[in-house]
Amino acid sequence: MSSHSAEALTSDATFLGMSWRKTMMWVFIITDGLLFAGFLASYGFARAAAPEWPDAHEVFHLWFISLMTFVLISSSATMATAVAAAKRGDHATVKKMILATIVGGTVFLGMQAVEWNALFAQSVTLSSNPWGVAAFGNYFFTITGFHGTHVLSGVIILAVVWLKARSGRANAEGVEMAGLYWHFVDLVWVFVFTLFYLI
Amino acid sequence: MSEEAMATSNEAELLETSEGHELGFIRKYVFSTDHKVIGIQYWFTAGVMGLVGALLAGLIRMQLTWPTTPFPFLEKIFPVAYAGGFMSPEFYTSLVTMHGTIMIFFFVSLGLVAGFGNYLIPLMVGARDMAFPALNMLSYWTVVPAILIAGASFFVEGGAAASGWTAYPPLSAVPSASPGSGTGQTLWLISVALFIVSFTMGGLNYVTTIFNLRAKGMSLMRMPLTIWSLLIASIIGLLAFPPLTAAAILLLLDRHFGTSFYLPEGLYIAGELIPNGGGSPLLWQHLFWFLGHPEVYVLILPALGITFEVLVPFARRPAFGYRTTVWCLVAIAGLSMVVWGHHMFTSGMNPLVGEFFSIGTLLITIPSTVIGVNMIATLWGGKLRLTTAAMFAIGTICFFGVGGFGGLFLGNAAADIQLHDTAFVVGHFHFMIGGVTFLGLLAGSYYWFPKMFGRVLNETLGKLHFWLTVVPFYGVFGTMHFYGLAGAPRRYYNLTQYGYLDSVNGWMPLVTTSFAAAMVVGQCFFLLNLTKTFLGKRNADNNPWEATTLEWAAASPPPHGNWGPEAPVVHRGPYEYGNSDADEDYVHQCVPPERVIALS
Numbered sequence A: 001m002s003s004h005s006a007e008a009l010t011s012d013a014t015f016l017g018m019s020w021r022k023t024m025m026w027v028f029i030i031t032d033g034l035l036f037a038g039f040l041a042s043y044g045f046a047r048a049a050a051p052e053w054p055d056a057h058e059v060f061h062l063w064f065i066s067l068m069t070f071v072l073i074s075s076s077a078t079m080a081t082a083v084a085a086a087k088r089g090d091h092a093t094v095k096k097m098i099l100a101t102i103v104g105g106t107v108f109l110g111m112q113a114v115e116w117n118a119l120f121a122q123s124v125t126l127s128s129n130p131w132g133v134a135a136f137g138n139y140f141f142t143i144t145g146f147h148g149t150h151v152l153s154g155v156i157i158l159a160v161v162w163l164k165a166r167s168g169r170a171n172a173e174g175v176e177m178a179g180l181y182w183h184f185v186d187l188v189w190v191f192v193f194t195l196f197y198l199i
Numbered sequence B: 001m002s003e004e005a006m007a008t009s010n011e012a013e014l015l016e017t018s019e020g021h022e023l024g025f026i027r028k029y030v031f032s033t034d035h036k037v038i039g040i041q042y043w044f045t046a047g048v049m050g051l052v053g054a055l056l057a058g059l060i061r062m063q064l065t066w067p068t069t070p071f072p073f074l075e076k077i078f079p080v081a082y083a084g085g086f087m088s089p090e091f092y093t094s095l096v097t098m099h100g101t102i103m104i105f106f107f108v109s110l111g112l113v114a115g116f117g118n119y120l121i122p123l124m125v126g127a128r129d130m131a132f133p134a135l136n137m138l139s140y141w142t143v144v145p146a147i148l149i150a151g152a153s154f155f156v157e158g159g160a161a162a163s164g165w166t167a168y169p170p171l172s173a174v175p176s177a178s179p180g181s182g183t184g185q186t187l188w189l190i191s192v193a194l195f196i197v198s199f200t201m202g203g204l205n206y207v208t209t210i211f212n213l214r215a216k217g218m219s220l221m222r223m224p225l226t227i228w229s230l231l232i233a234s235i236i237g238l239l240a241f242p243p244l245t246a247a248a249i250l251l252l253l254d255r256h257f258g259t260s261f262y263l264p265e266g267l268y269i270a271g272e273l274i275p276n277g278g279g280s281p282l283l284w285q286h287l288f289w290f291l292g293h294p295e296v297y298v299l300i301l302p303a304l305g306i307t308f309e310v311l312v313p314f315a316r317r318p319a320f321g322y323r324t325t326v327w328c329l330v331a332i333a334g335l336s337m338v339v340w341g342h343h344m345f346t347s348g349m350n351p352l353v354g355e356f357f358s359i360g361t362l363l364i365t366i367p368s369t370v371i372g373v374n375m376i377a378t379l380w381g382g383k384l385r386l387t388t389a390a391m392f393a394i395g396t397i398c399f400f401g402v403g404g405f406g407g408l409f410l411g412n413a414a415a416d417i418q419l420h421d422t423a424f425v426v427g428h429f430h431f432m433i434g435g436v437t438f439l440g441l442l443a444g445s446y447y448w449f450p451k452m453f454g455r456v457l458n459e460t461l462g463k464l465h466f467w468l469t470v471v472p473f474y475g476v477f478g479t480m481h482f483y484g485l486a487g488a489p490r491r492y493y494n495l496t497q498y499g500y501l502d503s504v505n506g507w508m509p510l511v512t513t514s515f516a517a518a519m520v521v522g523q524c525f526f527l528l529n530l531t532k533t534f535l536g537k538r539n540a541d542n543n544p545w546e547a548t549t550l551e552w553a554a555a556s557p558p559p560h561g562n563w564g565p566e567a568p569v570v571h572r573g574p575y576e577y578g579n580s581d582a583d584e585d586y587v588h589q590c591v592p593p594e595r596v597i598a599l600s
Helices: A020-049 A062-088 A091-121 A134-166 A172-198 B003-019 B025-030 B035-065 B072-077 B089-125 B133-155 B183-212 B225-256 B281-315 B322-336 B351-379 B388-411 B413-419 B423-453 B459-485 B499-505 B508-535 B593-599
Strands: none
Touching (some): A020 A134, A020 B225, A020 B281, A062 A091, A091 A134, A091 A172, A134 A172, A134 B225, B035 B089, B035 B508, B089 B133, B089 B183, B089 B225, B089 B281, B089 B423, B183 B225, B225 B281, B225 B322, B281 B322, B281 B351, B281 B388, B281 B423, B322 B351, B351 B388, B351 B413, B388 B459, B423 B459, B423 B508, B459 B508, B499 B508
16 A cells, blocks of 8 residues: 555645645634523523513613624624734734724723622622612623623634734734624624623 | 744754764653653553553542441551541542543553654654654643642642543532542642643644655545544544633632632532622533533544554554544544533533433444454454564454443433433443553553564463453443432442342442452553563564554654654555555555566
8 A cells, every 4th residue: 555646745625625724714713602592591491481571671871882783793893804904914903903993892892891880889790789680681681791701712813813913923814813703793792782782 | 044944953952962972861761852752651651651640549539349348458648538548528539530540541541642742743744753752841840840730739738639531620619519629629730731832832743743744645535544543533632622621720710719600609618608699510521521522532542543453563454544534533623522422411501401411322333333243354254463562552443342331321411311420420430431441552652662662572471361350350341330320329429328229238349349459460461561561672673563553654763853864755555555557465655656566
């Protein structure tokens, strides 16, 4: 079995045209998505079983939440611009747009902190709240907390990509992968926003 | 750096280390990024944990067989757990919990999926290493603290976790619920969380390696069935573990941060009303079994893949129905994600929902039976070479049949309500998740041992090992089925007080324990065989079994980087045996078409 040709030193197999790094990112995003699916399904289970549930209009300032959502969705748009620029090789735009995305993410986190503080002021906490529906605070703080942690790690990842871009070491695929994660985090927020604030 | 440049520099580095400068001992054998070393590390770790799990099982058997006999020598070893020579009930529940946890997570998962997965995937698809070697090393070194923490939990106040490997709340959610619900349960959760992290890193690596690093010519439908089974198992593992992670996070919040995800209102623990309320313990059961059931298939599927892999070269025939088997593996995986409710028939589930889960469960028998029949059909008309590896593979088919037969009863909601939480269930799942996987692991170990260590295991000792594993296994777990039919509940530490069991209590536990002792003797022959073979000379050539898959084209054991300067190119399917045109009865995957003609 020794007469192999020398043509295959490097593997050329791809999955749906993607490199293994990108495949891995997708697999990770699917697993992370299922983590949130587990949380949100549990939330649905608890809410369906609860005899009463606090009215979203009384608990939250919906205009403020809408603004938060707008900021986060806008940061997805700047991220998409950065990815497109990276593919073109337009480094100046990449740096600018990643920085804009970082700012968007940070503003979102700051607004979330303001929102949490307002709830704490009404003595709505992780374990108890004035309406006596423990599950409300349980799920609200756990799920938005987890989402916030994801936004935070996204901001850190973007900061690393930005530093790399500044010293000219970022490549298009790295920017694209960070972008995939960022869009994923935004998509999760769309679900959180719908299920907690709108319904 | 571009993708290709990176891959090439990886190759260059691998080639350099395989030829030139030697790595130090620590980098080579301890913190190694070589998939083969990591695979062997997992294999050994699993072996050690299997022995620990078996030791716990031994204590459980002694308690169930002689519940009223004092054991003063055990009191000397475990002064608290065996105060007065008798095992405490808390220690018994801890033993049951940790036996299950260790065997499932740290024996079978590590041995089959992590051990063989790491060792075989790059070799069998023709890669030089995993897609991400550093992550691979990290995954092993995440499991080590998981194991240490699980082991340490025996020595904390209150002892190890005692709520079963399923960790049902409120027992697991309220630290004061039982002695093991305190620190022991917290450590259990941390240990399982680390395991999940490690398994996720491994799964990411397996999936990307199989999809993206296959050798030239290795199309998906030319992959060996072992690789298919590992791929599908990794995918369902990756889909099923995250919801369990979510569940475990909620449980930790319940335990330490005052939430009530799993705690209903009006619950009294030790005579005191707990302040929580509004949650549901059933939520945990749903989330847990959403993982727990697919996890069974994460472990069973690689065992089935390995069984095919081992059967084929010793039957000297192609695997019967290769494509059907692949699609049946996919079908089992898909169905396994929607049958978790069959673990919860007695939880007050709506009968219509129960019917849904029953039908889904019984549907799984169809692809499972097809796979079993394909295995038997592979043997049909073959020129059998009954090596130890082949015998273990045939044993796997037998266990798969017997275990599957018991599953028919348990999958049916009406029968399950009678049999739920009896020794019948214990017997059933030990045939499946215990027996099929254990025999698959042993079949694989005998088969790939020459590749892993350059030595062939002794056949005489191997056959003794085989008979003293398979026959006692039927004795132990077959008897348990009947003990369960007689009404013996599982997880009870003393069954002498139930009058209706008087007619069987006198002999069934004793029969079970005697067979278990025989099985221990059998495993000693394996340890002896390992010792003898390791002390002996290297006696394996590259392809001792005359097999066709890629790993047998590498040296035994393969060097760092696996293939030397030229990576293999694949020209055909994995199982080309019985070719009458050639002067050998098999054609290796690497042989180009023009050489086959030249040979004939």
